[in-house]
Amino acid sequence: MRAVVCQQFAPLDQLVIEERPSPALAPGQVRVRVTAAGVNFVDALIVQGLYQIKPPLPFVAGGETVGVVTELGEGVTSPTLGDRVLITSGFGGFATEMVYPADRVLVVPAMLSDGQAATFMQSYMTAYFALVHRANLQPGQWLLVLGAGGGVGLAAVDVGRALGLQVIAVASSQDKRDMALSRGAVAVIDSSTEDVKARAKEISGDGVDAVYDPVGGRMGEECLRALREDGQYIVIGFASGEIPKLPANQVLLRNRRVTGVDWGAWVGRNPAANQALVKQLIAMIEAGKVHPVEPVSYPFDHAAQALADQQQRRVVGKAVLVP
Ligand SMILES: NC(=O)c1ccc[n+]([C@@H]2O[C@H](COP(=O)([O-])OP(=O)(O)OC[C@H]3O[C@@H](n4cnc5c(N)ncnc54)[C@H](OP(=O)(O)O)[C@@H]3O)[C@@H](O)[C@H]2O)c1
Structure with a gap:
């Protein structure tokens, strides 16, 4: 798999695209083939060491990822193979493949494109x-x-x-x-x-x-x-x-x-209350009351450019990396 790796907190052009072995799948996890990775202002701050959260180095950048479930770990009954899911991970999301706990992924509402789903949460x-x-x-x-x-x-x-x-x-x-x-x-x-x-x-x-x-x-x-x-x-x-x-x-x-x-930070302290709010928001999307924007696409390997455009006010709406 390919991943956008932050080896040290540094300017965006020092992000590295690495080939890595596929991660092992643990019980309770799903394997996901990534189709879209949302680009957030916060992602650019994190890799430069300018955010309150500083992941241990080196780490894979990116906090919002959508993909298709390709493998189920032991004991997983939901989601199922072929489901489109959204992973909100904070970091680790700019990768062509991810493994993640099945009970922390969200099955994407059918009316959202992969790009919309990877950029709305x-x-x-x-x-x-x-x-x-x-x-x-x-x-x-x-x-x-x-x-x-x-x-x-x-x-x-x-x-x-x-x-x-x-x-x-x-x-x-x-x-x-x-x-x-x-x-x-x-x-x-x-x-x-x-x-x-x-x-x-x-x-x-x-x-x-x-x-x-x-x-x-x-x-x-x-x-x-x-x-x-x-x-x-x-x-x-x-x-x-x-x-x-x-x-x-x-x-x-x-x-x-x-x-x-x-x-x-509130989500970390109040996961159940957040789930209730997420449900309300998804219901609004499904009812057509709100319309998440279709993002501008960048090739996966242009992650640093996408983050720089975001930071320099050049992105209208949202941006997404597409493997
Ligand atoms: N409180 C929270 O829970 C929370 C959650 C997510 C994000 N945030 C924060 O919200 C902020 C915006 O995030 P975002 O995802 O909306 O970013 P974004 O998509 O890049 O939008 C930020 C907007 O800020 C304006 N801006 C004005 N001066 C700017 C400058 N010097 N550099 C960059 N942008 C400038 C730009 O609009 P104009 O060109 O029209 O001026 C730009 O469109 C970030 O600080 C992020 O960390 C907070």
């Missing part, structure tokens, strides 16, 4: 967890989504619209804004030319009920001021590389709130 669950479980937003409320043409941002546009929110999408390029409109944003703001805070207040009337921020930096700090009474600033991530320093006086004013979101 982290983005959509972050958005769903944030908007429903953490922020408890209600139909009719105004939601301002920063980084709305990227993975977790676009998912928030889609989930937000499905929840009945009025979504204002912020993105730097026309392609990204068009993508957000295609997922139901009621208005878009061009972050490269417009004053995002002022436009958000203008569009929503008296300010927005929530700011969903995967970008951080100056724009995040500014957008705190776009919140109306009791509005929430939802901290998702810092794609800009800068952690915003929120002025406490602006939180005090208008009784605003700051809501932190760390979906991955």
